[in-house]
Amino acid sequence: MVVAAEHIRILNKYEKSILNALERGMKHYAWVPLEQIKIATKLSESEINYRLARLIEWGMVRFNPVPYDGYALVFGGYDTLALMTLTRNGTISALGSKIGEGKESVVYEALGLGPVAIKFHRIGGRSFSSARLNRDYMPEEGHCPWLIASRRSAEREYQALTALHPKVSVPLPIGQNRHTVVMALITGPNLNHCRVEEPEEVLDEILTYTGIAYHEGIIHADLSEYNILMEEGRCVIIDWPQWVGTTHPNAVSILERDIDNILTFFKRKYNVQYDRGDAIRCVID
Numbered sequence: 001m002v003v004a005a006e007h008i009r010i011l012n013k014y015e016k017s018i019l020n021a022l023e024r025g026m027k028h029y030a031w032v033p034l035e036q037i038k039i040a041t042k043l044s045e046s047e048i049n050y051r052l053a054r055l056i057e058w059g060m061v062r063f064n065p066v067p068y069d070g071y072a073l074v075f076g077g078y079d080t081l082a083l084m085t086l087t088r089n090g091t092i093s094a095l096g097s098k099i100g101e102g103k104e105s106v107v108y109e110a111l112g113l114g115p116v117a118i119k120f121h122r123i124g125g126r127s128f129s130s131a132r133l134n135r136d137y138m139p140e141e142g143h144c145p146w147l148i149a150s151r152r153s154a155e156r157e158y159q160a161l162t163a164l165h166p167k168v169s170v171p172l173p174i175g176q177n178r179h180t181v182v183m184a185l186i187t188g189p190n191l192n193h194c195r196v197e198e199p200e201e202v203l204d205e206i207l208t209y210t211g212i213a214y215h216e217g218i219i220h221a222d223l224s225e226y227n228i229l230m231e232e233g234r235c236v237i238i239d240w241p242q243w244v245g246t247t248h249p250n251a252v253s254i255l256e257r258d259i260d261n262i263l264t265f266f267k268r269k270y271n272v273q274y275d276r277g278d279a280i281r282c283v284i285d
Helices: 002-008 013-025 034-041 045-057 075-088 126-134 145-164 199-215 251-270 276-284
Strands: 061-064 070-073 094-102 105-111 115-121 173-177 180-184 228-231 234-237
Touching: 002 075, 013 034, 013 045, 013 061, 013 070, 013 075, 034 045, 034 070, 045 061, 070 075, 075 115, 075 173, 075 180, 115 145, 145 173, 145 180, 199 234, 199 251, 199 276, 251 276
Parallel strands: none
Antiparallel strands: 061 070, 094 105, 105 115, 115 180, 173 180, 228 234
């Protein structure tokens, strides 16, 4: 990521053209043939080869010689395209340090109109296989499933944030492009990394927000102490790409699993006793 950001300022217009051509070409090819890049960019083969070598060196493009000379974007190149667009439209002006990383995303500080967070969704390899099994919006097949899946994951999260904010305490959504979501920066620690003074009140707050989201037609589907931040005494629920609608055939069991996760955490860490049935009724009613 940092490597991609460092090279954006020195990218030649031909290199930008090649990255865009590869993104379009990967809708039809797992590995975009050199001839297709020539057609799309109208550049000479020698110029393309020179620019591709630089992009490969910078970790933006990958080469595959079998069964033909083909090229594909990797996350460094996709990151670059997203950052260029977000910078051009004024959503962000600078990229800062990494502040979080999970199996399906990495989050950086950035500067927009003020401090923001930019989340890069990364569905690939094992996480793609898991996501395809568990999320109905994942592509079953295609030439670049990781690219499509990562973009859809970001779109899905942005959709939830837009629908829920400010009724539910979630990060303010600011922008979305390709596999990225830009949102307000939340500076507090994860719920599992801190000790709250009034755990019963925090649990009630989480259940209340879960209920509001439910009545907006949205179930988090991965709710736990790892996806809740505490900022100045308030909880902020994060990580929404896996949400399901309340019309989902397994909606009730998914909601119950979310509630069980939260109740188990508060019982284990704070010995808070909360009747499961009461918690479910609190959310649904």
